[in-house]
Amino acid sequence: MKTVTITFQPVDIGISVAQGTTVLDAAMDAGVHINAACGGEGACGKCLVTITSGKVDCSECGKISAEDFKQGLRLACKTVVLSDVEVTVPETSQLDTTAAPTAREAKKDGRHVVSGEIDRLVSGAWFNPALKKFSVTVDPPTLSDNTSDLSRLLRALKQQHNLENISIDFLLLQKLSHIMREADWTVTVTTVQTRQESQLGEHQLRGSRRPKMISVEPGDTTGSHYSIVFDIGTTSLWGQLLDLNTREVLGVASEYNPQIQYGDDVITRIVYSQKKGGLEKLQQSVVGGMNKIIEALVTTAGVELQHVSHITAAGNTVMAHLLVGLDPKYIREAPYTPVANFFPPIRAIRIGLGVADYVYLYTYPSVASYVGGDIVSGVLASGMYQRPELTLFIDIGTNGEIVVGNADWLMTASCSAGPAFEGGGLRCGMRATAGAIERFHIDPATLEPMIVTIGKVRAKGICGSGAINILAEFLKTGIIDQNGKFNCNCKTGRIRKGNDGMEYVLSYREETGSEQDMVITETDINNLLRAKAAMFAGCQCLLEKVGLEFMDLQQVIIAGAFGDFIDLEEAITIGLLPDIAREKFTFIGNGSLLGAKLISLSNELLDDGERIARKMTNIELSEDASFMDRYVAGIFLPHTDASLFPEVSERLRQMKKLC
């Protein structure tokens, strides 16, 4: 087997690979990030690279125009190398890590709850973390009292802290005698409340949690007592450092989920996990991202890593499987069964997390293959499970999750909306980072657009919340009709025929400084319509299953980082969210991270989280005929059934069409 060298530019990283390796595989091995939204199947056309020198074979190069091909552009996933080659990765195909997901400010319009208030959504929970530290002075052994070192420590914990029925980690037992003697019998014990025994009995929840001793340190270190909580998103990882003495959040950090290099969504990652060593690579990759966050958090806050004693993570079911190392294979195949919904706590270093060896990772329980711990965590954070009000909880994303219910019952479903709301599936789509079009307005006089981007830099593309605004504006001005088709009678040169059919030029190449005009096509609009139709049909179906309608809802909670940046009125205008009283809507931002924080601060909420996971009834919509009917009916603006959107319909009627 001949070996050749691939050099990636502009990063100037070289790697030796076997002749016949794809450029994408080589980039993965070299740690060079190339967007590959479809996991390397040649379907998304995002992994464009330029072969600057050397011989390659690209006989099945798929989704690429003849002109681009002539200019040396190739899809990295479909190009195999035959000789030493140099490959240039275009700027748009590299992950933008300069603009972290923190770059935007959440809307503050009264309905968007600010972080200080969020804790108040949940009530009745007192401050009682699962993780506790106890300073204890142990009687040194004498001939008349020479029971084991462990016994005397347990005795002291009982006498001084009324702590009993405690278990001990075996690794700690191996060090116990030496630590106690070195510390001259004054030590600090760290315990975590566990219910390992019954935790997995998904049908029962019996027996109280018992403390497990995980660390014994010399002296009194009770003053330094920290925990890190994570939201493991398919796209982004978020971490928070908590002070368990003061319940303060000492810092927040975020990273892209490095698994993106193996596929944009959970399905492509499951596909990748089935390759040889795939599951391990996906696990190492997310753990690598979490480690960056851990390092950033402790460094910024000036906290010693050894005093971080616990990690809690919430993520969707696939993310949870990949994190702890369970094979997600059957989540993808009908009838969509996960290995488990409850995950036993595992030692964090076992999966490579860069924390002290005694730290355990607690992973939020899931409900079903497509309703994960992130949703359970969000429902907890929203407090909807505690209140009598009938509530609809929506997490909008590639996979949209919906929960309806109240203190008495909870039903849930998920629907695949496609990646449009995360910028995927759009010709010029991108994630919500610097340069993404965020706000959009049409000048009534000139029909010229006004564009505002995240970070106020030159427009690079369209993110999900921007696309909603564009669509609503197009509809209101009549640039598109209710079917999402461009109105060719409009007096603007921006509507034109492109390679993919009709398109609207948002920004000309001279304006963007890139090599192409930035457009939104009819195909893009159709994808957005399908995405919003799926979300709305999911809500309809779930409500219908319990004999309810939108007007019965007393509260609608929008979760997810994306939700935080949505313009509510525009989202209702396009028919993504129901046309009901606006004051019923509450935006809670990253509910998954918030819930992870709450269960770290309160044992009672930790119990609640597990109860919620058990209590939620999952309805499978993917092959439901009623769902399909409603989905098709929703591919219209705002909806084929105008009576569902009375206020929007009325406004559209009254609005003066500009063309």
Add this chain to the structure above:
Amino acid sequence: MKTVTITFQPVDIGISVAQGTTVLDAAMDAGVHINAACGGEGACGKCLVTITSGKVDCSECGKISAEDFKQGLRLACKTVVLSDVEVTVPETSQLDTTAAPTAREAKKDGRHVVSGEIDRLVSGAWFNPALKKFSVTVDPPTLSDNTSDLSRLLRALKQQHNLENISIDFLLLQKLSHIMREADWTVTVTTVQTRQESQLGEHQLRGSRRPKMISVEPGDTTGSHYSIVFDIGTTSLWGQLLDLNTREVLGVASEYNPQIQYGDDVITRIVYSQKKGGLEKLQQSVVGGMNKIIEALVTTAGVELQHVSHITAAGNTVMAHLLVGLDPKYIREAPYTPVANFFPPIRAIRIGLGVADYVYLYTYPSVASYVGGDIVSGVLASGMYQRPELTLFIDIGTNGEIVVGNADWLMTASCSAGPAFEGGGLRCGMRATAGAIERFHIDPATLEPMIVTIGKVRAKGICGSGAINILAEFLKTGIIDQNGKFNCNCKTGRIRKGNDGMEYVLSYREETGSEQDMVITETDINNLLRAKAAMFAGCQCLLEKVGLEFMDLQQVIIAGAFGDFIDLEEAITIGLLPDIAREKFTFIGNGSLLGAKLISLSNELLDDGERIARKMTNIELSEDASFMDRYVAGIFLPHTDASLFPEVSERLRQMKKLC
């Protein structure tokens, strides 16, 4: 650093070591066994080897006669190699592995309980092993029932076997989905009852045991269901293969504890454990011995190793620490505290046991540093904790353990008798293997001895039970007086002055075929007196602590492999055992192995074992003034207080002295 080669003969094994390495260290590294009773301190003089060629340094060669030195004999522990050398290991310095501890037949005189009857000592326990197998048929998932694979398995276990509140091993969870699908949803689940949470709460015992799922196999394998139980003795390892369906013992196997190469007794092994890598070597070494037994057991019984699902081990506190990998350092230093008395179950492969990866090792709990799980196991097997009769339980060995009590209370103590009863500390002492003098008689006419050895081969030395018989015969014939001194008026040439003072020739070199006469010296006799005095004083003190005397005892139970071969009358004659009604004595043999078997067959007895460990009150005798007084008083035959031995004293008075 210069490297030299040592070649050991007659085994012809060579090894390269650094110049300056001791012969003993090199032998350990090469896997060549040399007796080293003192752990390599030059004190025991047992590790004699002959330097056949090459240069060595032995400037501090210690305990070796000038003549032996001239003939090239050296102590392996004190001899460092300077050049390539050849070393001959004499036969007596190699472990005799040809005569396994099974070679002797236990006495069957009515007081020695034969194995079939032993189970009956314990009552009220039904057959209910902690380890169970369940054949289960799981509903395949459908769209309307697509809960997790784990959930559906748990549901089936509940429906088909009424099993709930079950936990699952994480490694198993990782394989679960694939196993269930490969098996077309018919599987066999293996569970073990654990109480991991509270198991270590040495002051409490709350919460019922809960089943933990450790294995899921395709098809129905409930017919093959085995467990292996071990007695981890300081000298010998014993293993039994149990059929958990029929409760039959399918086989028994034994090996020397290979830790012997690092020291004969627990103290020298603790010393060795403090050397660099010592603890690991000791652990690997005992595990190696256990693996030989496992292999022998499954091979002989024709059982598949993968169907052995559990291991139970009972051993003294030091053996338990070394087995699971806890540092025994403080067991040796006053006030003698172990790390723990209760050991969490650990995965067997973690310490290198050659069984399936799902198998757990359960280690019997201890009471104190010198009253271990072997005694707890023996007390369980004896049933004394269930009955109202006041019982004395004695395990005679290098470390003698004593328990007194009944169903209401249990007190325990240990006393260091020294190695005399295991053949140590005697000039011609040896373990109870082929060639050891077992029975001994003096001809009244000629004063010539009649000697019977184990295996009826040429006498090689004296084992413990043989020494007791010799001592009793000497006393009865007047060859020694009640102080243990030889009667020089005896008309026999066998009493003579040797290098170590007075000695008696048991067998001349022409008779034994060895190079020296086989003798028993006054020093040997003094060691035996001290050993029996310690055991007896221990019993006296323990009884005195609870206000009792020997005559109050309703039962005396003698445990330990050694006990099985003792002649009761002779042991009473020398004052080792109390002079009370002979029918009160019961010999149960290896109570530790028996107890390990019993808890493997019954959950209720497993609970009982833990209750016994918690219930036993340990009395520390080592620095007790009353113990010292009684010990000194016991260094006399049978005892300075003749009233304690009325029957023996009367018999001695009536007996015609032969000299």
